[in-house]
Amino acid sequence: MRVLLSTYGARGSVEPMVGLAVRLRELGAEVRVCAPPDEEYAELLAGAGVPLVPAGAPVRPLVTTVVPGSAVGLAQRAADLMAAQFGTVAAAAEGCDALVATGPLPVTAGGRSVAEKLGIRYVHASHTPVSMPSPHQPPPARRGRPMPPGVADNRELWDLDARNANEMFGETLNAHRAAIGLPPVDNVRDYAFTESPWLATDPCLSPWQPTDLGVVQTGAWIRPDERPLPPELVAFLDGGTPPVYVGFGSMPLGDAKGVARAAVEAVRAQGRRAVLSRGWAELVLVDDQDDCFVVGETNHAALFARVAAVVHHGSAGTTTTAARIGVPQVVVPQGADQPYWADRVADLRIGGAHEGPAPTVESLSAALETALAPETRARAAAVADTVRTDGATVAAKLLLGTVG
Template sequence: MRVLLSTIGSRGEVQPVVALASELRALGQDVRVCVPPDFREWLDDLGFDVVPIGPELRRFGSASRVRPSAEELRKSAEDTVSTQFETVTVAAEGCDVVVAAGALQFAARSVAERAGAGYVYASFCPITLPSDRHAPPPMPWRSPGTTDNRALWQEDAHRWNQLFGGRVNACRAANGLAPVDDLQSHVFGGRPWLAADAALAPWPDQDDPDVIRTGAWIWPDERPLPPDLVEFLDTGEPPLYFGFGSMHAPAEVAEVMLASARAHGRRAIIARGWADLAAADGHPDCFGIGEINQQQLFKHVAAVVHHGGAGTTTTAAGAGAPQVVVPQMYDQHYFASRVRDLGIGAATEPGVPTAEALTAALEVALRPEVAARARAFAAKVRPDGASVAARHLLATAPLTSA
């Protein structure tokens, strides 16, 4: 069987896709991946058939970027849909099943439908799938004062149709397909998958047969830590890790991070990330790193301070590290709440943190009882979600797009 795995997100979306691709390949399946060009070299090195989609994500967005106008948003939405139809159509050639993972997957189901292939949509966070038991992720268009979950999901569905539906239906018509009335339901399909850890990010209705819960897709990272980082770790008490991943934080955030670590008498490891944070230079109590094996590193730090992406939150939870989540957007607010509610860390207010706010949150995360809960919780995080998903895919293929 040939499977196309498609995502257009950052590493937090791509790495789980790599986990599923690896499991499928180990089971003898032919796998192709469609991902942003930022990750092509990495996946080429892993031996996967890669089709890049769109421009590099890293060069988009910054803390100082002017908010786009309505016309710019409309054009960006239409261009995104057109690019997906063009690229995913090529990537899906000869494939039996298309798996669309993560947000903004507007073309994959239509491409699968036209090709007669099976289709699966997979989410990495429960609140990105509709349910009367939770609200959708925060978005700029929210109606003030609306608290009814069903009304909020209806508002989201309307915005999807408004922003993306016209171009989706134009592309469907060009491919001989009938229009869709509800784009959101069309993308999610009848039985979406939730690729999130059941303990960390559970589906709110445990008896719901319409959401397939596979567990988080965790790629087993076997890369060793760099020798100079190992030396830094070995020369004192466990440091604090700070990283915002693909978020474009202002450069001064690195100094804020270092100040909060020093307030607790701790050393700091600062991940440069896509913001190119560089405060580590010249500070003996601070170590700057690039892309690295977080699964290994997080076992050796006193706490993990991060933006709250699904991948980083799950990795820190699995490593037993206390967390401080500084949410910026979308599902990160959910993971901030989960870390706080589970008692395995703390969270700050959304946006760019102050040194005072980070220092206060770290005071909570570094408490012995929080560290103990984080270590105990690690045993609940299952590492086999990608294997479960791969075997389920094979057992139910060929899948319909219903």
């Protein structure tokens, strides 16, 4: 069995596909992953023993230079990404039995078209429920396409979202399809999603309310990580009480120095030490005191098991890791689906949701006080027992059972 996994985006889009790839290989499948050519993704896949087929432009320079919410250059970036699906991804899919795609519509609509042309199985996967059409939630706004004010009916908003998707991507998609002898599609979004998309999130953290869409919720796809923590970090952890972790992953920050200072002072106000994750925001130490430590890429699960609380941006991956470890968390959402995960953390009472993306010493201190309370830690430990860790295995068996 040969399977191609295709994705494009920041680390939260790539790492779950690595988790699925590992489980597929354990079950005897031959797997390759089409992903951005960023060096860290190449290292991530090499560490898992999974071949990388570079597709599209590097993501990190794009994420760290594009103005948040700006649509400048979007059409060309989408066209280039779509072309990569009909070029690089199509070539990689030759001889495969199935293609699993996740990411923006140029990736998934292009991926399904490639699978259609080759006559192989196609699966759309999402690592967040907010992008899934549902009458229970509004759609996220697309760049340059704000939702009209005053419209409260979610079905109407999803219909508008489908029209926006057609206007943004339909002409380009259908031109590529025509070039390989495929008929046009009149609904790009629904074509990409299929009637039975997979939702790779934990049912406890992210319950899906049934809709007309036949969503298959597998559980989160967790990449196995057995790496030991760096010796210097272990020495810091062993040198005092459990610190508070602060990191924003692949999110750039408009004022990284200000956020780092506010976070460190808020942590100190709670009588705690701090571990800062450098991330794409390039967080650094704010002074020369010995109660703070900066770490690069590391084993989050191992680190989170040693800290008192986790302050983060609210990606699906970090939220799930903290939840399954049972450590209280404070989510400071920067955008995209992160407000959703912040709300879920608050609703489950396993931490706090910070209001807005720019924490102050006072606002973060208040959120940390909630997260560090004994009742929050007890609740986080209880919820951890309900979080599934077999999502990638479930998805791998489902895929192989479907196409095998």
